[in-house]
Amino acid sequence: MDGETFWTPVRLSLQISFVSSLLVLALGIVAAWRMSRRSFRGKTFVETAFMLPLVLPPTAVGFLLLTVLGRKNGLGRLLEAVGFPLVFTWQGAVVASVVVAFPLVYRTMKAGFDAVDRDLEDAGRSIGASEWQVFRHIALPLAAPSLLSAYVLGFARCLGEFGATLMVAGNIPGRTQTMPTAIYLAIDTGHAPLAWAWTVSTIVVSFLLLLFTGIKKRE
Numbered sequence: 001m002d003g004e005t006f007w008t009p010v011r012l013s014l015q016i017s018f019v020s021s022l023l024v025l026a027l028g029i030v031a032a033w034r035m036s037r038r039s040f041r042g043k044t045f046v047e048t049a050f051m052l053p054l055v056l057p058p059t060a061v062g063f064l065l066l067t068v069l070g071r072k073n074g075l076g077r078l079l080e081a082v083g084f085p086l087v088f089t090w091q092g093a094v095v096a097s098v099v100v101a102f103p104l105v106y107r108t109m110k111a112g113f114d115a116v117d118r119d120l121e122d123a124g125r126s127i128g129a130s131e132w133q134v135f136r137h138i139a140l141p142l143a144a145p146s147l148l149s150a151y152v153l154g155f156a157r158c159l160g161e162f163g164a165t166l167m168v169a170g171n172i173p174g175r176t177q178t179m180p181t182a183i184y185l186a187i188d189t190g191h192a193p194l195a196w197a198w199t200v201s202t203i204v205v206s207f208l209l210l211l212f213t214g215i216k217k218r219e
Contacts, residue, residue, distance in 0.1 A: 061168025112146025
């Protein structure tokens, strides 16, 4: 087994997962906080839309993203014009991973914010704290266990993403080939040892992440 052949998809997968999980965590925190603390007409519709990527086939999500980001369409053409195309790039894989991981992160963070005692937030407001200060110094620290779980789930989901990534970023060795897409190609071309190596690597990383989360929750 060639070392570079093995390690390139591993490095790319970790890179994409790291960037994607940070982005989706930030988006999930903002969305969960807003949805947890506000009531408005159409809230159920918005929450359903947030959860849609969780139940849609990843290839369908990828096709929709490809339709929006493709170089022949409005947004894709604009990105191409400013020198930042997303289709068939690792950045496109980041976008795909963010979309498919968002429902898990959002749901985890919303559960965390819902569990925070509102009386503590009201007490903070009563002494003059702004909404930002209430969020930063009261709600977010109390929801910290959910924050960790959301990040780990988001990272693991991004690490294992296949369908949407394949549609948007392709499977280009050295550029967009992640471990899941590399496993697919290795099986398709009869390279079972490589497929096993990447599969075991994915299992080990995911297991360690989940183990770390479990240990932290017990502390």
